[in-house]
Amino acid sequence: MLPTTTAPPPDDHHHPSKKSKLIKTSVHTIKSNISAHPYAWLALTIFLQLLIIPYMLPPFRFDSVFSDEACKHGSIYVYDLPPMLNKDLLRNCHDLDPWVSLCDAVSNAGLGRPATGLPASVVPPNLSAAWYWTDMYAAEVIYHDRLNSYRCTTSNPAQATAFYIPFYAGLAVRKYLWPNYTSEDRDFHAAAMLDWVKNQAPWRRSNGSDHFLMLGRLTWDFRRLTDDDGDWGTRLIYMPLMKNVLRLTVERSRWDDLEFSVPYPTAFHPRSESDIRQWQGLIRGRQRSSLFTFVGATRKKIRNDFRSILMGYCKNETTSCRVVDCSETRCSDGAPAIMEAFLDSDFCLQPKGDGLTRRSMYDCMLAGSIPIYFWNGSFEYQYEWHLPKNASNYSIFIDHNIVRNDTSVIKRTLQEYSKEEVMRMRETIIQFLPKLLYSKSNANLGGISDAFDITMEGVLKRFEQNGGLRFD
16 A cells, blocks of 8 residues: 655754744844845845745645556556455465475465575576575465555555455365365355455446456356356356456456456566666577477376477487476476576477466576467467567467477477577567566566556556446
């Protein structure tokens, strides 16, 4: 929330009796030294006017001018939800997943544990404090923390343009996604959130049309179609009260105009503009020894698994492709092995992940490697606030059906790009890279906007354009 302003202590410029004494003293001094020159009294009159006018004007506030410009699209009111919808989930972090504790993942306001043991060949020692083992689905915790200190928030709901519901929907449902739980279990927290927020005055005024949520997981985890206990996910998005609510998610549905995708969190959380500039310089000047790389694991239970095709091809193409097999090497949360592979390769192969997108796309670009997509849905209608509209400026598309018939098309296609073209594409990535990063909440990035800043500007613009219209 914005800090409250307290009145400054009285001083010589705000105390009436001292003002009067100062003016009288100045006049007496001038009169005692003034000559009989015809212009002397005119000069005295002008001097007195200049002396008196500042006391008649209110003090000028530079901070208010800056704030008005920075928040020209409006301000955000952050709801204080019942703890069971966010804070209690963090307190019970050991019980959010059936197999592992998420306490490390949600620590440090969603950034995770500080990264340790980073080789200097991957991250320079003076940047290591900006690196964390960040979980790919931690964005809902990160956004809540950033909004708590965001300059464009207000504690007065009557002044708000938008209303943020800090519900950790992804954490709430994660435990219940798997068998042995019912559809009612999966919907419990979402239903409780809507039951609470529908009674709030701002919601009643707009029917939720100026409200938004951050969903840390892919949109498909919140779109269960039936109440069959065997179906995946929660019905959150299809619950009637959600029909007007804007959603942010790491992968959106292209057919949903109320949904906007935001970058997956990576391991790099810059503390300053200097951190960003140093990292940009590092990836710009990096000497890369491999034409392309594939980081991932095969999914043997999936018929005709495309990742298996890429893995087999790369393991046979040792002179051009560098492989990191995640069934043998730790790949989660921005591990050094994957960052080194991306840093040493001109291109990185990006098949589908849990959805059409994957966190690896962002790890790849963070390292200045150029992503190779195999599905249009991996880049079309995604991340429109953060990535250039023309994907060919920073990436290459090779249809997955062509690759299935002839894997050698990958190397042939990439070899067609000249060194100059590769450098141009990499420079494009370097220039928009800050838009993909989530800085620490107390960071000072100067005039740079990070992924969070870009997202909040997009949200406020959207609500500003709607003009607070109510949708029944």
